Amino acid sequence: MRVDLHCHSTASDGTDTPAELVRNAAAAGLDVVALTDHDTTRGYGEAIAALPAGLTLVTGAELSCRIDGVSMHLLAYLFDPEEPALLAERELVRDDRVPRAQGMVARLNALGVPVTWEQVERIAAGGSVGRPHVATALVELGVVPTVSDAFTEEWLADSGRAYVPKHETDPFEAIRLVKGAGGVTVFAHPAAVKRGRTVPETAIAEMAAAGLDGIEVDHMDHDADARTRLRALADELGLLVTGSSDYHGSRKTVSLGACTTDPEVYGEITRRATGAFPVPGTGGI
Numbered sequence: 202m203r204v205d206l207h208c209h210s211t212a213s214d215g216t217d218t219p220a221e222l223v224r225n226a227a228a229a230g231l232d233v234v235a236l237t238d239h240d241t242t243r244g245y246g247e248a249i250a251a252l253p254a255g256l257t258l259v260t261g262a263e264l265s266c267r268i269d270g271v272s273m274h275l276l277a278y279l280f281d282p283e284e285p286a287l288l289a290e291r292e293l294v295r296d297d298r299v300p301r302a303q304g305m306v307a308r309l310n311a312l313g314v315p316v317t318w319e320q321v322e323r324i325a326a327g328g329s330v331g332r333p334h335v336a337t338a339l340v341e342l343g344v345v346p347t348v349s350d351a352f353t354e355e356w357l358a359d360s361g362r363a364y365v366p367k368h369e370t371d372p373f374e375a376i377r378l379v380k381g382a383g384g385v386t387v388f389a390h391p392a393a394v395k396r397g398r399t400v401p402e403t404a405i406a407e408m409a410a411a412g413l414d415g416i417e418v419d420h421m422d423h424d425a426d427a428r429t430r431l432r433a434l435a436d437e438l439g440l441l442v443t444g445s446s447d448y449h450g451s452r453k454t455v456s457l458g459a460c461t462t463d464p465e466v467y468g469e470i471t472r473r474a475t476g477a478f479p480v481p482g483t484g485g486i
Contacts, residue, residue, distance in 0.1 A: 202464040204233040205457055206259060207276060207389065207417065207445030211326055212236075212244030213263075214333040216450030219244035220251035223482070227253040229457040233467060233479070235259035235278060235445070240294045241329045242282040252482035259470075259479050263389060264379075265294050267369035271398045272359055273388065275375050276417065276443075279474030280384025287378040290370055295329055297368040302330045304365035305357065309335070312362060314344055332357050333452055348452055352396065359397040376412050383476025387415040387443050392431055393422035402434055409438040414473060419444025419460040441466050 209215035210222045217225060219236060222244075226234035236248050236258060245260050252258050261278040280287060302321055309316045316338045324341075325334045336351035345351045354361045370378075372388075379386050388408065392399055405416065418431045419442075435442045444460040447453070471479055 202232045202467075203230055203458055204462040204464060204467045205231050205445050205448070205460075206233075206235040206261075206278070206387075206443050206462050206467070206470075207237050207263070207420075208234055208448040208457065209238055209263075209450075210236060210244045210248070211328045212241055213238035213329040214325075214331050214449060214452065215328075216452050219246075219248035222448075222450075223248050223252050223256060223258060226457050227256045227482075231256060231458050233257045233259060234457070235261050235276075237261040237263045237276055237278075239263050239329050239331055240265055240291050240298075242291075243329075245282065249480050252480060254482050254484045256482040257479045258482070260477055261384075262291065264291070264375050265367065265369045266372040266375050268372050268400060268404055271400050272369060273372060273400050274390070275370075275372055275379075276387040276389045277375075277379040278385045278387070278470055279477045279479070280379050280382035281476035282382075284382035284476065287382040287384075290375070290378055294368050294370060298330050301365050301367040302332075302335060305332070305335050305363050308363040308365065309339075309356075314339065314342065314363075316342060333449070335363075337452065372408055373411050376408065380412055383474060385414045385470050385473050386412070387417055387441065388413060389417050390420045390422050390447065391416050392427040393420070394427075395422060405434065406438055409440055413440065414470070415441030415443055415466070417445060418442045419462075420447060421455045421459060422447075441469060443470075 210219040264275040336348040339351045443462045446459040
């Protein structure tokens with residue numbers, strides 16, 4: 202069984218529609234794929250309607266959080282998407298994305314970059330707008346060669362010249378909200394140092410004590426040493442270990458299934474969840 206538990210669609214900052222994502226996941230030989238768009242569940246309906254036979258969909262989201270001034274992402278799986286408290290917090294984060302992106306456009310303009318809000322809107326195509334859309338605009342303008350090259354202190358990285366903060370949830374509150382909605386929580390790419398400052402292991406231990414279920418270990422942004430260290434930490438704290446591609450379509454070079462989760466860990470995630478259940482494919486449309 203091949204399980205990829207972290208993928209994005211056009212509902213946030215991926216380039217595959219939700220329907221294309223599940224079809225491509227099946228074509229890549231996956232048995233289970235998770236749709237984890239940023240702070241939104243808008244892609245669920247389309248993904249479920251197109252789900253090929255033989256592929257199971259795990260519904261989820263990647264929640265924007267911040268602890269002690271450090272930005273982090275929390276993967277939430279199989280929660281009730283209509284649970285009021287978690288829904289309200291997701292909407293608060295999502296609604297702050299537009300003025301934040303507009304602020305980054307203004308800062309880039311002040312730096313002499315002729316990016317426009319209309320350009321970023323076109324790239325986002327109705328998805329939950331974020332830094333990758335602004336980064337794509339910089340690629341289109343020839344300012345940087347790739348999206349990854351935009352995430353530097355010169356441009357869009359945390360504390361970068363054009364960076365603008367957004368509302369981000371306290372991770373302890375996010376864990377509480379996801380648990381209240383019947384979901385399971387996994388700390389996404391906790392050692393991705395090239396993205397900026399990372400959360401210290403002491404804070405991860407505190408989150409584990411507060412109910413965090415797991416950490417994402419096998420990820421393209423973790424080298425071998427980081428994976429070894431994180432596995433040891435997970436064992437020490439009693440956390441589940443997951444792996445996934447963090448697929449964004451053509452916006453990143455990583456392929457579906459580049460990293461995967463052990464089927465036994467996937468089974469444990471489904472056993473812990475009470476807010477929703479994995480959706481088996483019946484052939485799609």
